[in-house]
Amino acid sequence: MSTMKFGPILTTAVVLALLGAAPAQAETATTPTPAPSASASATATPEPTSSATPTPTPTPSATADASEGAGENPSLAEQNAAGNHVMGSTIAAEEGTAKSRSGLSASAALGVGGVLGQDVSGWQPNVDWGAQWAAGSRFAYIKASEGTYYTSSHFPSQYAGALSVGMIRGAYHFATPNTTDGATQARFFYQHGGGWSPDGRTLPPLLDIEYATDGSGTCWGLSTGQMTQWISDFVNTMRALTGVNPAIYSTANWWNTCTGSNTTFGAYPLFVARYGTSTPGALAAGWLDWTIWQYASSGTFAGDQDIFNGTQAQLQQFAFGANVHPPIGTYDAATVTANQPFTLSGWAFDQTSIAAPVQVQITWNTPAGITSTTITANASRPDVGAAYPGVGNNHGFVAQQAWSGYGQYGACVTAIALPGDRAGNAPLGCKTAFVSPVTNGPPPVTRVAGDDRFTTAIAVSKQSFPTPGVPVAYVASGLDFPDALAAAPAAGAQHGPVLLTTPGQVPAGVLAELTRLKPTTIVVVGGAEAISDAAYNQLAGLGSKIVRIGGSDRFETSRLVASYAFPSATSVYAASGMSYPDALSAAPVAAKQGRPLILVYGTSLDQGTRAYLTGKAVKTVTAVGGTTVIPATWASDVQTAGMTVSRIGGTTRFETSSLLVSSAYGSNSSPSLYFASAVAWQDALVAAAAAGSSSQPVLLVKPECVPRTIGDQLIRLGTTSLKIAGGPAAVTTAVDQMAVCY
Numbered sequence: 001m002s003t004m005k006f007g008p009i010l011t012t013a014v015v016l017a018l019l020g021a022a023p024a025q026a027e028t029a030t031t032p033t034p035a036p037s038a039s040a041s042a043t044a045t046p047e048p049t050s051s052a053t054p055t056p057t058p059t060p061s062a063t064a065d066a067s068e069g070a071g072e073n074p075s076l077a078e079q080n081a082a083g084n085h086v087m088g089s090t091i092a093a094e095e096g097t098a099k100s101r102s103g104l105s106a107s108a109a110l111g112v113g114g115v116l117g118q119d120v121s122g123w124q125p126n127v128d129w130g131a132q133w134a135a136g137s138r139f140a141y142i143k144a145s146e147g148t149y150y151t152s153s154h155f156p157s158q159y160a161g162a163l164s165v166g167m168i169r170g171a172y173h174f175a176t177p178n179t180t181d182g183a184t185q186a187r188f189f190y191q192h193g194g195g196w197s198p199d200g201r202t203l204p205p206l207l208d209i210e211y212a213t214d215g216s217g218t219c220w221g222l223s224t225g226q227m228t229q230w231i232s233d234f235v236n237t238m239r240a241l242t243g244v245n246p247a248i249y250s251t252a253n254w255w256n257t258c259t260g261s262n263t264t265f266g267a268y269p270l271f272v273a274r275y276g277t278s279t280p281g282a283l284a285a286g287w288l289d290w291t292i293w294q295y296a297s298s299g300t301f302a303g304d305q306d307i308f309n310g311t312q313a314q315l316q317q318f319a320f321g322a323n324v325h326p327p328i329g330t331y332d333a334a335t336v337t338a339n340q341p342f343t344l345s346g347w348a349f350d351q352t353s354i355a356a357p358v359q360v361q362i363t364w365n366t367p368a369g370i371t372s373t374t375i376t377a378n379a380s381r382p383d384v385g386a387a388y389p390g391v392g393n394n395h396g397f398v399a400q401q402a403w404s405g406y407g408q409y410g411a412c413v414t415a416i417a418l419p420g421d422r423a424g425n426a427p428l429g430c431k432t433a434f435v436s437p438v439t440n441g442p443p444p445v446t447r448v449a450g451d452d453r454f455t456t457a458i459a460v461s462k463q464s465f466p467t468p469g470v471p472v473a474y475v476a477s478g479l480d481f482p483d484a485l486a487a488a489p490a491a492g493a494q495h496g497p498v499l500l501t502t503p504g505q506v507p508a509g510v511l512a513e514l515t516r517l518k519p520t521t522i523v524v525v526g527g528a529e530a531i532s533d534a535a536y537n538q539l540a541g542l543g544s545k546i547v548r549i550g551g552s553d554r555f556e557t558s559r560l561v562a563s564y565a566f567p568s569a570t571s572v573y574a575a576s577g578m579s580y581p582d583a584l585s586a587a588p589v590a591a592k593q594g595r596p597l598i599l600v601y602g603t604s605l606d607q608g609t610r611a612y613l614t615g616k617a618v619k620t621v622t623a624v625g626g627t628t629v630i631p632a633t634w635a636s637d638v639q640t641a642g643m644t645v646s647r648i649g650g651t652t653r654f655e656t657s658s659l660l661v662s663s664a665y666g667s668n669s670s671p672s673l674y675f676a677s678a679v680a681w682q683d684a685l686v687a688a689a690a691a692g693s694s695s696q697p698v699l700l701v702k703p704e705c706v707p708r709t710i711g712d713q714l715i716r717l718g719t720t721s722l723k724i725a726g727g728p729a730a731v732t733t734a735v736d737q738m739a740v741c742y
Contacts, residue, residue: 085174086121086143087249087304088273088294090211094218095253104276106136106300109293109307112279115139115315119172119294120303122152127302129161137167137301139308139315141206141271141292144171144193147179151192159193163201168319170196170203172249175234177209178220182233186241196242200319205238206271207231208249224260231259235268244321247271247291255284262286263390267352269323271306286390288351289325291318314423322422323352327415329360329377329395334431336409337440341400342366346428347384348377348415349395354388359416360397361425365432365708365740368404375399377415408711409433410740434738436715442738443720449727453478453682454500456726458513461497463723464690465517472496473519474689475510475539476526477503481681482554483526485575485583485599488685490523490565492591492692498685503531506538514542524548525561555599559612562596570617573597574609575624581653582625584676584684585700589664591692595622600630605637618643625649625656653678654707657700661713665697668718674698675706675735676725687725704732705741714738 106116117139120127132140140162144155152158155171162169173189175182186194194205209231212220219227231248238246249271255261263286271292272280280293289309296305308315310324318324329348336342342364350358357378364371381396401409412430417423434442448463450456457478474491476484478500491498496519499510514522522539524531527550540546549564551557554577562572573590575583577599590597600609613621621638623630626649635645648663650656657678674691676684678700691698697717699710713719724731 085146085213086123087119087141087172087174087208087271088210088275088297090213091251091254091273091275092297094211095251104278104295104299104305106305106307108278109295109305112293112307112309114293114310115308115312116301117141117167117292117306117308118301118303119143119306120158122154124158124302125154127158127161129165129167132162132301133165133167135300138312139168139170139203139306140303141170141172141203141306142193143208144173145189146174147176148185148188149179155193168201168203168315170206170319172206172208175207175209176214176220177222177227177230178212178214178216182230182235183237186234186237190238190241194238194242196244196321198244198321200316203319204244204247204269204321205242206247206249207234207238210250210254210273218254219258222258224258224262227258228260228262228264231265235265245269245323249273249294250284252282252284259285266354266390267323269318288328288354288388291324317422320422324423325351326421326423326426327351327358327417328426329415329428331413331428331431334409334411334433336403336433336435338406338435338437339403341402342409342411342433343398343400344411344413344431345396345398346377346413347381347396348426348428349384349388349391350415350418350421352421352423353418354391356418357394358418360399360428361414361416362399363412363414363742364401365408365410365412365742366401366404367407367409367708368402370742371401373399374416406436406715407434408706408708408738408740409435410742412742430739430742432737432739434711436719438718438720442736443714443722445722445724445736447724447727448687449683449725449730451727453680454502454507455509456683457498457500457686458509460686460690460725461499461513461517464693465497468516468518470496470517470519472521472523473514473517473544474498474523474525475501475506475514475531476685477501477530478682479503480530481580481685482577482599483530483550483557484681484685485554485577485580485587486558486561486597487523487525488584488587488688489573489590489595489597489692490561491689492588493594494565495693496689497693498689500682500686501531501535503529504534506535511538511542514539514544519544521545521547523564524550526550526557555601555606556608558597558599559608562598562612563616566594566596569594569596571595571620571622572613572618573622573624574600574630576629577601579629580681580684581678581700582629582649582656584678584681584688585653585657585660585698586624587685587688588674588692588696588698589660591689592664592695597624600634603631603633605634605641610637610641613638613643614641620644620646623647623649624660626651650709652707652709654700654702655709657698658709658713661697661699662716665717667716670697670717670719672696672721672723673714673717673719674723674725675701675710675731677701677703677730679703680726680730683726683730687723701731701735702741703730704734705739706735707741711738711740 119141121143142158171193247269266286269291270287272290273294299305327350331346334344377397379396385393410432413428415426450459472494474487674687676687
């Protein structure tokens with residue numbers, strides 16, 4: 001099929017040449033202006049003879065529409081005695097699976113996702129467009145013409161009315177392929193409303209081609225070759241006149257029958273008709289996706305009921321002339337083995353020109369760094385050609401990056417839209433391959449999670465402390481982090497769990513877990529505002545010794561917990577009490593080293609912290625985090641007070657987490673460790689206590705990916721298995737696969 005190439009703005013001479021009209025008679029494409037209403041009268045509109053035009057039984061919707069009001073249209077003997085001649089009017093009688101054109105509601109149609117709209121004709125002369133908008137309609141196709149002998153006198157008012165309420169509207173032409181050729185009908189349509197302007201308010205002109213209305217047979221008496229040529233002539237002429245690909249309305253059955261399943265029209269937006277089903281079903285040959293679906297002939301809106309396949313923004317782009325379907329493809333695999341290249345593969349093509357190869361942009365993220373390359377997807381993929389007839393086999397891609405050491409190898413792939421495809425590029429996704437000296441792939445993962453923070457804490461407790469008779473169990477508020485932060489290293493050092501509670505009442509599951517654990521001591525962290533006396537009394541009733549540790553604020557509480565759990569410690573960790581990530585990373589390290597974690601704030605050493613440090617004869621203080629969280633002036637004050645100060649801190653919370661683990665765990669020392677979310681403190685808190693008890697590190701990750709500095713720790717530590725605290729809502733399954741962060 002050849003396509004005449006004209007831009008969206010055409011010279012008058014070119015348009016007139018295509019129309020075969022004199023300059024004085026030309027009409028612009030930007031403002032469709034139908035012929036006067038008299039053109040639809042009996043005198044100006046020749047009607048087929050009765051022998052050539054059977055009179056089908058009217059559908060219920062056609063009968064109802066015909067009675068809506070008076071007017072010059074419909075003519076052609078009332079559209080051949082209510083055979084109707086509008087989009088879909090011939091389908092009910094012809095397709096055995098679509099006997100009824102109504103039944104599916106707008107809400108049911110929205111199950112496929114999209115924007116609701118409608119199509120109308122002269123059978124709906126008095127449309128209340130404001131009411132249509134209020135009911136949810138956002139676009140309308142309006143019948144402008146038929147053959148070369150009929151125009152709708154209601155088209156101008158309907159076209160203007162839809163626009164006046166903010167709808168995006170367009171014109172359609174009812175094709176009669178056995179009366180005149182496709183190019184002639186296209187010019188007639190263009191002259192009588194079928195223009196287009198890239199103003200964002202005008203839908204591409206639409207060809208309605210369906211079953212014959214004149215008794216000439218399903219395909220209007222044309223062979224498949226003749227029908228294909230007729231359609232080609234029509235759409236090529238419309239494209240040349242308007243600068244935009246017209247849309248095509250039909251059914252899969254008609255198209256495959258009458259064009260011989262022709263696959264060369266896939267670049268034209270498809271307006272599919274299918275009734276009585278919850279989806280548009282199998283599409284006509286050559287199309288991979290649909291643009292608009294006519295799902296019923298009556299319902300919420302006047303005329304036929306339609307839905308656009310996309311968002312309101314994409315509908316706007318469609319009105320601007322964009323193919324609303326971006327390139328499609330699949331990112332099949334990304335693999336790496338030790339000392340071999342990192343290899344990825346997939347396929348892609350653009351629906352606006354399915355045979356043309358597209359470019360694929362790859363963003364690589366390997367131990368060597370982040371780079372980007374662009375390649376052409378033109379490798380042989382017979383499976384793609386078989387799955388998408390007419391596309392061809394040469395749409396595959398394979399790309400490689402050199403081996404650069406153990407770790408995470410990631411790549412994100414985007415299919416680049418061809419020039420003129422304003423639907424935009426199509427991200428095909430990101431994949432990560434992981435390889436270490438001890439695993440060829442991500443380490444096996446065990447999820448330790450419940451339905452919420454309270455049950456996750458219980459799950460961690462059961463997994464880490466399966467045997468009753470633990471020496472201690474700490475109970476902290478599950479609603480706020482400050483008091484709970486100091487509990488994690490204390491519980492880890494004393495080999496007990498941290499469990500969480502609400503302020504007013506201890507959850508039944510927590511009481512049951514404490515009953516199972518039979519701790520010698522229950523330590524309640526926080527004052528009565530954090531954990532009420534009522535909740536405290538519930539815990540006291542379990543029979544274990546109970547202790548409440550609570551200060552006037554989070555900072556005093558942390559010092560009191562430090563004094564209780566580490567009475568003789570002369571080395572401490574200090575972390576900001578104003579945020580939790582650094583403290584969570586430090587907790588298992590502090591527990592492993594038998595050192596307390598105190599919370600601090602401000603730019604100078606406060607009196608309460610000074611009294612604790614000097615009173616306990618602390619010799620060394622390790623500040624956790626960079627100078628933005630613990631200022632250099634605070635560290636200087638500690639040094640002035642006679643203590644040695646060191647700092648472990650990176651530019652991000654993940655770097656700090658990694659540096660802390662490096663400070664306490666040697667190479668190949670942690671075959672198992674915990675991952676926990678850096679943004680869900682509750683799960684990380686209970687994991688820190690459990691990990692501290694077993695001298696395992698906790699590394700913080702993003703919910704959706706593993707920062708490279710964290711992934712590198714698994715290489716250094718020789719990790720062969722992972723425990724992830726929290727469910728997929730807290731830490732997604734992409735983390736299980738070591739998905740690298742960008």
